Amino acid sequence: MQKNQFPLRRSLEADLRELSAIRALLERQTAPVTLRFHRELQQTRGRRNDRLESPSLWQQLGVMVEIYHHGVITYAGTADVSAAGIHRTIEKARRSAEALGRHSLGSFQPEVHPSTSGTYESPHLETLPQVHFDAVDELLIETNRSMANSDRITQRVSSLQLTEVDSLTISNTGAHRHQQFAYWTTAAAATAEKENEVQTRSVNGSHSHCYQGGIENLHIQKLCRDAAQAADEALALLAAENCPSGEMDVILAPDQMLLQIHESIGHPLELDRILGDERNYAGWSFVKLEDFGQLQYGSELLNVSFDPSLRHEFAAYAFDDTGARATREMIIEKGILKRALGSLESQARSGVPGVANARAASWNRAPIDRMANLNVEPGSTSLPDLISQVENGVMMMANTSWSIDDYRDKFQFGCEIGHRIQNGKITGIVKNPNYRGRTLQFWRSLKAVGDRSTVEVYGSPYCGKGEPSQIIRVGHASPACLFAGLNVFGGGQSC
Amino acid sequence: MLKSVQMFFESYSQNLFQSLTPEENLILQMSGEECHYLRWNSGRIRQSTEVEQFEVTWTYQWKERQLELTLQLTLNLQQDLALAQEFLERLRAQAPLLEVSHQLAPLIQAERHVSIGAVPQRDMAEVAATIENASQGLDLVGFWASGPILRGVSHSQGLFLFEARDTYFFDYSIFTKTSREENKAVKGFFSESSWQEDWGVRWQEQLQHLKKDLEILTRPNHAVPPGKYRTYLSPSALQGLIDTLKWGGFSYASYKTGQCPFKDLIEKRARLSKLVTLRENFTLGFAPHFNSLGELPPEILPLIEQGEHRNSLICGKTAKEYQVISNGGESGGWGTESPRSLEMLPGDLAPEKALETLGTGIWVNEVHYCNYSDRKSARITGMTRYACFWVENGEIIAPIEDLRFDVNMYNLFGEDLIALTQKAQDLRDVGTYHLRNWAGNRLPGALVRNFEFTL
Numbered sequence: 001m002q003k004n005q006f007p008l009r010r011s012l013e014a015d016l017r018e019l020s021a022i023r024a025l026l027e028r029q030t031a032p033v034t035l036r037f038h039r040e041l042q043q044t045r046g047r048r049n050d051r052l053e054s055p056s057l058w059q060q061l062g063v064m065v066e067i068y069h070h071g072v073i074t075y076a077g078t079a080d081v082s083a084a085g086i087h088r089t090i091e092k093a094r095r096s097a098e099a100l101g102r103h104s105l106g107s108f109q110p111e112v113h114p115s116t117s118g119t120y121e122s123p124h125l126e127t128l129p130q131v132h133f134d135a136v137d138e139l140l141i142e143t144n145r146s147m148a149n150s151d152r153i154t155q156r157v158s159s160l161q162l163t164e165v166d167s168l169t170i171s172n173t174g175a176h177r178h179q180q181f182a183y184w185t186t187a188a189a190a191t192a193e194k195e196n197e198v199q200t201r202s203v204n205g206s207h208s209h210c211y212q213g214g215i216e217n218l219h220i221q222k223l224c225r226d227a228a229q230a231a232d233e234a235l236a237l238l239a240a241e242n243c244p245s246g247e248m249d250v251i252l253a254p255d256q257m258l259l260q261i262h263e264s265i266g267h268p269l270e271l272d273r274i275l276g277d278e279r280n281y282a283g284w285s286f287v288k289l290e291d292f293g294q295l296q297y298g299s300e301l302l303n304v305s306f307d308p309s310l311r312h313e314f315a316a317y318a319f320d321d322t323g324a325r326a327t328r329e330m331i332i333e334k335g336i337l338k339r340a341l342g343s344l345e346s347q348a349r350s351g352v353p354g355v356a357n358a359r360a361a362s363w364n365r366a367p368i369d370r371m372a373n374l375n376v377e378p379g380s381t382s383l384p385d386l387i388s389q390v391e392n393g394v395m396m397m398a399n400t401s402w403s404i405d406d407y408r409d410k411f412q413f414g415c416e417i418g419h420r421i422q423n424g425k426i427t428g429i430v431k432n433p434n435y436r437g438r439t440l441q442f443w444r445s446l447k448a449v450g451d452r453s454t455v456e457v458y459g460s461p462y463c464g465k466g467e468p469s470q471i472i473r474v475g476h477a478s479p480a481c482l483f484a485g486l487n488v489f490g491g492g493q494s495c
Numbered sequence: 496m497l498k499s500v501q502m503f504f505e506s507y508s509q510n511l512f513q514s515l516t517p518e519e520n521l522i523l524q525m526s527g528e529e530c531h532y533l534r535w536n537s538g539r540i541r542q543s544t545e546v547e548q549f550e551v552t553w554t555y556q557w558k559e560r561q562l563e564l565t566l567q568l569t570l571n572l573q574q575d576l577a578l579a580q581e582f583l584e585r586l587r588a589q590a591p592l593l594e595v596s597h598q599l600a601p602l603i604q605a606e607r608h609v610s611i612g613a614v615p616q617r618d619m620a621e622v623a624a625t626i627e628n629a630s631q632g633l634d635l636v637g638f639w640a641s642g643p644i645l646r647g648v649s650h651s652q653g654l655f656l657f658e659a660r661d662t663y664f665f666d667y668s669i670f671t672k673t674s675r676e677e678n679k680a681v682k683g684f685f686s687e688s689s690w691q692e693d694w695g696v697r698w699q700e701q702l703q704h705l706k707k708d709l710e711i712l713t714r715p716n717h718a719v720p721p722g723k724y725r726t727y728l729s730p731s732a733l734q735g736l737i738d739t740l741k742w743g744g745f746s747y748a749s750y751k752t753g754q755c756p757f758k759d760l761i762e763k764r765a766r767l768s769k770l771v772t773l774r775e776n777f778t779l780g781f782a783p784h785f786n787s788l789g790e791l792p793p794e795i796l797p798l799i800e801q802g803e804h805r806n807s808l809i810c811g812k813t814a815k816e817y818q819v820i821s822n823g824g825e826s827g828g829w830g831t832e833s834p835r836s837l838e839m840l841p842g843d844l845a846p847e848k849a850l851e852t853l854g855t856g857i858w859v860n861e862v863h864y865c866n867y868s869d870r871k872s873a874r875i876t877g878m879t880r881y882a883c884f885w886v887e888n889g890e891i892i893a894p895i896e897d898l899r900f901d902v903n904m905y906n907l908f909g910e911d912l913i914a915l916t917q918k919a920q921d922l923r924d925v926g927t928y929h930l931r932n933w934a935g936n937r938l939p940g941a942l943v944r945n946f947e948f949t950l
Binding site: 051056062075077078082089092105133200279280283284364365368401414432434436438464 | 548589636764871
């Protein structure tokens with residue numbers, strides 16, 4: 001490794017020294033056993049008010065053992081990836097399978113965890129050695145500086161996180177999958193203060209610039225430009241009026257559509273949630289199994305795809321963590337709900353068509369149904385035309401608050417900034433724009449969908465779910481979208 | 496087993512410390528668990544996952560430069576030290592290129608404290624059978640977590656602190672439907688401070704008690720139009736709001752960076768009701784006393800006392816940055832401090848009088864997905880969840896449809912706070928993101944007016 005090289009680019013073989021012995025151990029098992037090795041090397045750098053925050057590095061390596069015993073899949077994970085450690089863990093899983101299998105909710109055919117083989121790589125991994133500390137530092141320093149446009153800007157934050165992941169799955173039934181990922185997250189935000197007013201404006205919301213890939217993700221000039229604009233807007237928001245209250249048309253920018261899609265399409269359509277697995281924690285869903293193929297989820301303009309093949313988007317992959325090959329599927333077409341976000345296990349339990357989406361956060365968690373790249377497809381209306389359709393409304397940008405009920409119905413969102421629209425023209429900015437609604441009513445009020453020129457791609461490293469809980473990466477691309485008659489309100493002491 | 500982990504941590508620490516140069520310092524924080532998780536749906540096991548995981552977080556310092564590193568541990572000393580040396584070289588290569596840190600963590604005075612609890616033998620087949628048998632006829636969904644968890648801190652100037660406990664909990668819900676087929680549920684939580692073979696007896700007593708609430712839940716929903724209502728918040732419901740306030744509300748770093756919802760309280764432009772006293776209280780046993788830098792906060796630290804701000808939590812790194820004195824606050828996510836063992840002092844409302852005193856209004860047992868709707872104004876939105884009821888003249892009439900609320904904490908804990916119950920409830924943290932949390936709250940119930948439901 002070169003001294004100035006930022007990514008670690010550490011070979012997996014360096015960390016799995018007993019792989020031959022492990023393979024031999026695996027072959028000696030009588031029951032079907034799968035080993036999912038997961039290694040993460042994550043580096044985070046940040047600056048606040050031109051000062052370096054302590055750089056951090058996080059290394060994880062372990063294996064999740066899956067044993068298939070009389071139709072039941074039992075899990076045991078360990079960080080001891082020696083042959084002896086894995087042998088011990090296989091025995092632990094086997095004992096649990098024998099002791100607990102009779103209490104299992106149901107049994108599966110082995111095909112729900114197919115013994116597939118293949119590889120995947122994030123795009124442009126070969127460029128990673130070209131990413132140097134100097135360039136990372138330059139990005140953070142210049143972005144910080146670009147936000148220093150006033151004494152009223154009291155906080156200027158910029159950060160970059162690079163996570164290199166290797167996922168290797170082998171089994172004694174023929175599975176061999178190796179997927180390598182490089183995940184990037186960049187963020188910048190400025191906080192402005194005047195007397196008792198505080199406003200924070202970021203580059204498209206907190207940690208939404210999330211992508212896979214190589215050096216092409218170091219957009220120094222673009223980030224500086226966007227950060228400078230964020231600082232300008234933070235200042236402007238100090239003097240802005242509160243967002244007005246009332247029923248009005250709303251254009252949601254892609255960096256708010258990110259959360260709207262996530263909370264009110266992604267989570268309600270997770271099939272394990274519909275089957276009740278999450279009811280003690282993250283909740284259930286208003287969606288029923290019989291809704292697939294017929295429920296009018298949104299207006300005819302709503303088309304939503306599950307697309308793990310978009311390799312630059314944050315949650316791209318070739319296989320999910322149970323071995324299902326990942327393919328692009330339409331989830332909602334012309335407003336009609338077509339397909340669930342459900343893995344092979346959930347599809348077997350429910351009889352409903354799904355996708356390859358069983359994923360685990362790391363080696364220490366079992367895979368469960370997760371959304372991945374979930375995108376609203378573009379329409380045909382330009383942004384100026386979207387705006388011209390609004391007589392009385394707001395265009396809201398950059399999510400800052402999100403909340404939804406445990407059936408994924410009643411929601412409330414807040415954004416960093418609103419642009420007031422009156423008689424088809426933007427007339428000024430407003431602060432603390434919020435809106436609330438109900439999921440089906442909301443998506444059925446979709447009045448116009450922006451064209452390709454309005455599409456932006458975002459993601460999040462922080463989608464949480466499950467018991468035990470786990471955080472997963474997701475991607476959401478969307479055009480700007482116009483919704484009719486939403487319940488809008490501003491900030492302040494009361495709503 | 497826990498003793499051997501402690502000895503591993505000591506050996507790991509000593510080996511590393513001996514390899515440091517005079518200009519280097521190192522703080523090590525070890526976290527780990529060996530847990531069995533059972534996920535339940537419809538009264539049967541949906542997934543069984545056992546995890547043994549240990550990790551160590553370094554705070555490495557060289558000539559006042561600072562880097563942080565977290566490494567997975569296998570507990571094979573030779574192997575883990577080999578990895579450590581490899582990454583130490585990386586840190587040594589990076590440190591000279593850094594600036595002097597404005598957040599240099601302190602190396603506190605050396606001391607030694609080890610506390611290790613017993614690890615019982617636990618027959619998981621018996622646990623599963625107990626739960627399944629008691630769930631017959633019930634739609635039970637739940638999460639069982641059991642096994643030892645540990646935390647340790649050492650540093651290169653001689654500190655060694657280590658605490659390890661076996662713990663377990665069963666967090667669960669029981670679902671039913673109203674006569675109009677509306678889904679309803681009650682929430683239960685069972686945990687004891689030490690493992691007893693007959694835990695199932697007491698858990699089933701709790702289950703019987705919850706079944707009474709299930710009966711009421713079969714009545715059709717009472718429609719509640721949006722508006723402001725007299726409302727009783729159970730300790731668990733209050734926890735939903737308090738846990739949201741923990742995002743910056745009690746953090747000095749949050750205050751200094753403009754992200755604290757209690758800025759007006761801190762700067763004495765606002766106050767809360769005299770009924771409100773909140774403090775970090777480590778005598779409750781919810782969490783290890785030491786923080787991740789080995790700092791020992793006061794056993795009891797008042798945060799808000801009779802409605803007035805007293806202290807914000809300050810960790811060593813924040814103290815260095817802002818040139819203030821640390822009070823051992825724990826640095827949570829996003830560089831801000833968060834309470835680990837929070838207590839709100841109770842009031843004088845007898846629990847058995849709560850319904851009668853509520854009179855007519857809404858009884859909220861649980862809330863869901865709370866978030867700031869306006870952080871600066873300390874406004875929080877969220878949803879009611881589980882067994883929440885419409886009450887008339889002190890009598891529970893019917894369950895309610897889940898409602899969205901949006902309330903200002905200055906009002907809720909200010910002029911709209913009517914009373915707090917005499918008895919506070921211990922609520923252990925059941926979070927398991929990455930590792931099991933080791934924290935908790937002790938909170939009373941709260942009777943309030945003007946609690947605003949919006950949807």
